[in-house]
């Protein structure tokens with residue numbers, strides 16, 4: 001069996017105060033699973049920031065190794081689904097929340113949670129996409145399934161400089177949509193235009209209390225913010241349009257009105273990546289390979305080592321991270 005290896009380790013004391021440290025662990029310190037994966041790449045998502053800082057009760061079992069996604073190589077598998085040497089991707093399924101996760105050299109996981117790494121992607125590229133990018137793809141697919149084609153009009157993306165936002169912009173632009181990027185960092189306008197945004201708006205335009213109905217501006221939206229932002233874009237969505245909602249960067253509430261639904265036939269499409277079925281995951285990853293410009297992926301991601309995870313977790317909650325942060329574990 002493997003030598004002890006480094007992991008990020010979250011504990012909670014009797015007063016429910018959470019602490020985080022880097023420590024050496026053994027495989028037996030990890031939770032049960034039929035597959036051991038050597039983690040080659042992982043990434044710091046917003047949810048990892050919440051888990052590491054304890055800003056929100058994301059971690060529900062202690063001790064916990066955070067890290068909700070990874071790409072790596074199977075070392076051992078008790079089921080016949082994978083062989084040693086197979087390269088796999090994991091996104092979600094409560095890993096890093098209720099099951100020990102990806103911020104360690106090895107992860108012990110359930111084979112039912114894993115999908116094969118597409119041949120066209122390296123582990124680092126897959127994690128440059130990561131859960132945020134795969135969620136962006138799920139949002140785009142939800143809009144497509146609702147019939148929101150590029151001809152219908154502009155699509156707004158909120159949290160534009162974040163992980164979901166940057167990948168959503170790159171995907172939508174490549175698919176021919178006119179993308180309106182909403183951001184608090186308008187100084188990043190050139191970067192967002194480089195990803196394919198046609199127009200940049202300041203997020204303050206969307207962050208105050210929403211009117212029941214506003215001028216119809218967008219055929220659709222990908223929303224990473226929730227709260228007033230989501231209420232506002234619903235009120236600005238054209239007749240028959242749809243908004244894919246996946247995030248809560250502004251807040252978990254939805255202080256709006258039913259007017260867009262009952263007077264304009266607008267649809268609110270909920271997107272969850274954590275428990276999405278395997279077939280949908282495979283479809284989303286195949287679409288990422290087909291529809292995401294790898295050059296844009298390089299532009300929107302930065303790479304750090306294991307030692308940079310804790311600082312990045314704090315920065316992502318402070319809204320200081322642009323695009324995606326990949327962790328090279330090699």
Ligand code: NDP
Pocket residue numbers: 045046047131132135158159160161162163164165182183184185203207224225229245246247248249250251271272273274316317319321323
């Ligand atoms: P990031 O932190 O990378 O991006 C979030 C972005 O939201 C920020 O970069 C910022 O963009 C914007 N933002 C921050 N604070 C506010 C605010 N108060 N009001 C409006 N916008 C704000 O996170 P991710 O992109 O990884 O995730 C985005 C959201 O999606 C998170 O809430 C996350 O939990 C959720 N998520 C949900 C998933 C699911 O399965 N449903 C999966 C993955 C993520 P800017 O600076 O451009 O304004």
